[in-house]
Amino acid sequence: MKIGYYAYDERWQEQKEKALREIKNISSYEEAHSIIAESVKVGGGKHSLFYADKENYDSIQQVMPVVERKGDILSIKLPGIADGEKYGKEYAEIVLKGLKENSDVKGVMIDLRSNNGGNMVPMITAISPLLPDGDILYFTDRNGDIPVILKDGQVSIGGTLLGTKPSIEPFKMEVPVAVLISTMTASSGEATLMTLMGLENVKTFGQQTIGLASGNAVYNLYDDAWMALTVTYNKTINGQIFGNTPIPADVKTTYIGSVEEATK
Numbered sequence: 001m002k003i004g005y006y007a008y009d010e011r012w013q014e015q016k017e018k019a020l021r022e023i024k025n026i027s028s029y030e031e032a033h034s035i036i037a038e039s040v041k042v043g044g045g046k047h048s049l050f051y052a053d054k055e056n057y058d059s060i061q062q063v064m065p066v067v068e069r070k071g072d073i074l075s076i077k078l079p080g081i082a083d084g085e086k087y088g089k090e091y092a093e094i095v096l097k098g099l100k101e102n103s104d105v106k107g108v109m110i111d112l113r114s115n116n117g118g119n120m121v122p123m124i125t126a127i128s129p130l131l132p133d134g135d136i137l138y139f140t141d142r143n144g145d146i147p148v149i150l151k152d153g154q155v156s157i158g159g160t161l162l163g164t165k166p167s168i169e170p171f172k173m174e175v176p177v178a179v180l181i182s183t184m185t186a187s188s189g190e191a192t193l194m195t196l197m198g199l200e201n202v203k204t205f206g207q208q209t210i211g212l213a214s215g216n217a218v219y220n221l222y223d224d225a226w227m228a229l230t231v232t233y234n235k236t237i238n239g240q241i242f243g244n245t246p247i248p249a250d251v252k253t254t255y256i257g258s259v260e261e262a263t264k
Contacts, residue, residue: 003217004043005141005230015042029223036227044230046244047187047212052225062087065126067098072106074098077114078126080189084119089164095126096153096168107176110196113206117187121155121163124195128153129173136195139215139232140241146232148195177202181249185209187216190247191234197247198238206253208246 006012019039026032030052037050064087066077076098081091099108108130115123124136128150137148139157149156153170155163179196181204190213196202215232233243 003229003231004040004045004048005214005232006045007043008142012043015039029221029225033225036221036225040227040229044216045214047214047216047228047230049216049228050225051227062091064091065094067095067102069102069105073109074102074105074107075109075111076127077111078123078189078192079114080116080118080187081122082118084122084163088119088122088125089166091122092125092163093166093168096129096166099129099173100168100171103171103173105175107178108173109178109180111180112185112189112193113180113182115185115189115192117189117212120188120191123188123192124148124150124155125153125163125166127192127196128155129171130175130177131195132199135237137191137237138235140235141232145235150195175201179204181206181209181247183207183210183246185247187212187214190242191215193247194234194236194240194242197236197240204250206249206251208248208252211242211244211246213242213247214244 015038019035022035023032033052040048040050062081062083063079065079068075076095081087110127131150133151134149135147136150138145139148146158154161154165177196179193179202181193185193186209190209193209194213213234214230215234216228217231218226218228220226233241235241
């Protein structure tokens with residue numbers, strides 16, 4: 001737990017001592033679940049999670065991106081994605097194919113309003129034609145920054161290539177980009193948003209995000225339970241860190257329907 005983002009403060013030391021006392025009185029892994037769940041939240045913060053039953057989590061049905069052309073605007077709905085290893089390539093290629101086949105559009109609208117997170121690599125890969133190669137995001141902790149790098153349509157972190165290489169050859173598009181966000185935009189949805197922030201051709205619309213702009217490490221436990229522990233905060237290429245603070249929209253809109261109006 002020492003790698004948890006808050007695993008060095010006074011509150012964590014108190015929680016650690018409390019957990020060690022309580023764990024002496026249990027006789028099964030299941031009885032330890034509540035102790036672990038509480039400790040994960042203290043050591044990692046509000047983005048950290050504990051799951052007692054991984055099977056139920058894995059059974060979540062994956063929703064794929066939707067790409068639609070509306071006149072000269074290409075609309076891309078990017079949902080969350082939990083299992084990037086299983087669905088990541090298909091997820092990314094749906095969007096890449098849509099961008100490739102509509103490269104003559106005058107603008108792109110990326111809808112992150114219902115993106116509740118998961119694996120950010122397929123999301124970033126999907127919109128890679130709209131991002132410059134090079135450092136696009138940083139994971140930061142008390143030891144410094146780890147760059148997230150985009151090159152030739154693939155994402156790497158700390159020098160390690162991630163995700164499956166798409167079958168579509170890398171390409172770039174230079175068009176105005178509108179990004180739709182809401183109070184449901186979370187975690188890797190926020191990380192994807194942050195890769196676009198600061199680009200001159202990008203503007204965001206909607207409501208502020210939920211405020212979970214941080215990176216989790218996943219650990220499998222003994223009894224098929226697992227935890228996602230927050231170990232880093234996300235930082236934009238311009239040095240902005242939000243962490244547990246919601247990310248505001250450039251143009252605030254009150255109702256979902258008004259977002260599309262604002263981007264016209």
